[in-house]
Amino acid sequence: MIAVGGIMRRLARHFGEDERRWELAGLLHDIDYEYTKEDPENHPEMGVEMLRRYGFNDEEVLHAILAHNEKVPFKTLMDRALYVADPTSGFIVAAALIKPEKSLDAIDVPFLLRRFKEKGFARGASREQMKRCEDLLNLSLEEFYALALEGMREVREELGL
Numbered sequence: 001m002i003a004v005g006g007i008m009r010r011l012a013r014h015f016g017e018d019e020r021r022w023e024l025a026g027l028l029h030d031i032d033y034e035y036t037k038e039d040p041e042n043h044p045e046m047g048v049e050m051l052r053r054y055g056f057n058d059e060e061v062l063h064a065i066l067a068h069n070e071k072v073p074f075k076t077l078m079d080r081a082l083y084v085a086d087p088t089s090g091f092i093v094a095a096a097l098i099k100p101e102k103s104l105d106a107i108d109v110p111f112l113l114r115r116f117k118e119k120g121f122a123r124g125a126s127r128e129q130m131k132r133c134e135d136l137l138n139l140s141l142e143e144f145y146a147l148a149l150e151g152m153r154e155v156r157e158e159l160g161l
Contacts, residue, residue, distance in 0.1 A: 003089035010151030
């Protein structure tokens, strides 16, 4: 969630949006993971319910959390960004971990693009979802990966990468 938060903050900066709110969407999008990992049908509705119970009422962030798992249609740029940022974070972490340095500094965009073409690499990271950066965010995959990698490098200490 920290990685997605970092990506979202960087995307917000790129698009001139509120970095704090976008980062918050990334940090909170899987808040229910502990409860729904074995029952994904209730994700992310359970997380949104939890957040509302705790008094969180930023409807745009809550909508983005629901939209990242296609529970509601995309309405905002934040919705679309969270949708593509989510699988990208795991993909970039996997790319960093296969390097001997186990560091985000050991990878670059060309390395990510080569790994993207390897269907066996980071199978859980949906290529289709990441590729949607082109139509949902009007960014090429190369541009999107550059921003995502920058965002994750900004939180590298918390990630241990």
